[in-house]
């Protein structure tokens with residue numbers, strides 16, 4: 071058992087010692103006094119004193135992972151702990167907007183699933199509001215023609231899907247629903263305060279070996295085994311993976327299901343921009359934002375006011391040209407450490423903190439206000455082009471992953487109607503920056519183009535191991551969760567889990583960590 075569990079154990083043994091000794095001493099005055107003395111110093115039997123909260127906590131990264139962790143750490147540890155959140159760029163991280171003609175558009179994480187309950191709760195608790203994401207018609211382009219085109223008539227859509235792919239679309243829907251149903255168990259576990267020390271254990275708790283198997287096998291392998299046809303996989307599933315993760319069906323089955331859930335109705339976004347959730351979480355958690363870049367973390371021994379030598383972490387950080395350092399009892403790393411993406415060095419750890427070699431997928435978001443050249447995709451007359459999004463198949467000649475019209479973060483999108491002959495704002499995802507020639511292939515004319523480059527999400531190559539959540543005694547890492555699936559809600563789940571894990575380990579509540587068969591145990595709980 072680690073040092074941070076010790077306080078809890080000694081409290082318990084004090085209580086047990088009290089129970090054992092109390093009876094025998096009660097008959098003599100000396101015994102009575104001694105008993106009282108023991109009561110004062112150890113507390114009453116059965117009332118184990120919780121350990122004093124930590125003094126200082128650092129969180130590195132003010133994206134949705136770091137800010138949700140701040141929010142839940144405050145709830146768990148109370149008001150006495152000082153929480154510093156370091157951010158080297160903008161609050162929000164991969165939740166960001168770009169501005170065009172005075173209007174803001176999401177350039178990073180944009181859509182939220184209706185069953186993403188943490189995001190839903192944040193919006194409600196933080197006084198924000200939701201807008202519906204555009205739900206225009208979708209087509210799939212293979213470099214020559216539209217191989218699939220949605221119709222605005224539900225019944226025609228159904229007939230088309232069955233005509234082209236039999237009942238595979240329905241089977242796919244059921245497959246995704248089953249995975250999502252099991253994913254929802256995490257909310258129950260977290261509402262009962264249970265935490266997990268590894269992503270694998272968390273996934274296993276949701277649906278056992280089969281669920282973990284999803285993560286360990288490619289989507290292609292899983293769906294081929296389930297009997298889905300090559301045509302369906304090429305024309306429907308791959309294009310969805312390309313718009314969402316810029317990758318093919320070689321990604322793991324779990325992230326594949328998360329990606330497919332984006333075809334569900336009811337996707338939404340935060341009015342004013344998704345990044346508002348992060349700034350509001352910071353405010354609500356009464357955290358101290360430090361606009362600076364953390365360069366190194368090292369464990370040190372310090373003598374606190376109590377006179378006891380205590381192990382703490384020293385964070386060295388840079389703000390502008392100045393270098394500072396501060397000491398923390400607990401540190402949460404809420405940014406990808408892969409291939410030195412965050413440039414944090416872990417000094418003198420024995421054994422050394424593991425290095426993460428998986429790379430993040432480069433992706434460019436380009437927003438263009440212009441008149442789409444719909445003849446690229448179809449020979450039909452311009453005014454008959456009614457698609458809101460064009461997905462693409464895995465054709466190396468194609469230079470875009472997808473193109474779709476978008477609305478500003480302030481607009482509601484109940485029934486948007488794009489027309490090729492009017493100027494709309496279109497969002498394009500591509501692996502690299504678009505050249506002017508490429509833009510002019512896609513647009514008859516355009517007024518504005520703004521781009522934002524990302525290292526967007528892990529390049530998925532199952533089977534792979536998720537990085538540890540516990541990097542060292544009181545040093546936690548959130549972004550290993552992205553190896554399972556990268557999405558806002560996944561980071562929020564990781565933030566809550568890390569907060570619970572840090573709290574339970576601090577207080578020695580080992581029974582709240584990595585409990586097996588939680589689903590069965592909690593079935594009868596309200």
Ligand SMILES: Cc1cc2nc3c(=O)[nH]c(=O)nc-3n(C[C@H](O)[C@H](O)[C@H](O)COP(=O)(O)OP(=O)(O)OC[C@H]3O[C@@H](n4cnc5c(N)ncnc54)[C@H](O)[C@@H]3O)c2cc1C
Pocket residue numbers: 130131132133134135136156157158159160161162163164165177178179180181182362363364365404405406411412413414433435524525526527549556557558559561
């Ligand atoms: C183009 C794009 C589209 C996406 N679309 C969706 C979507 O529609 N729906 C969805 O759910 N998800 C989407 N995602 C994924 C989602 O945005 C991410 O999974 C999520 O935002 C990750 O949040 P995070 O807090 O874990 O990491 P980040 O947002 O990356 O936060 C990490 C923060 O740490 C900071 N940092 C790094 N190093 C240091 C340091 N040394 N010191 C201090 N600060 C540091 C960074 O500046 C950053 O702000 C999309 C992502 C991209 C890129």
Ligand SMILES: CC(C)=CCC/C(C)=C/CC/C(C)=C/CSC[C@H](N)C(=O)O
Pocket residue numbers: 178179180181182183186250253313314315328329331332474497556557558559560
């Ligand atoms: C975590 C669960 C169960 C569901 C999350 C589903 C979800 C919203 C995943 C997002 C996947 C993702 C990275 C999408 C990127 S592109 C999004 C959108 N199509 C756009 O055009 O911006």
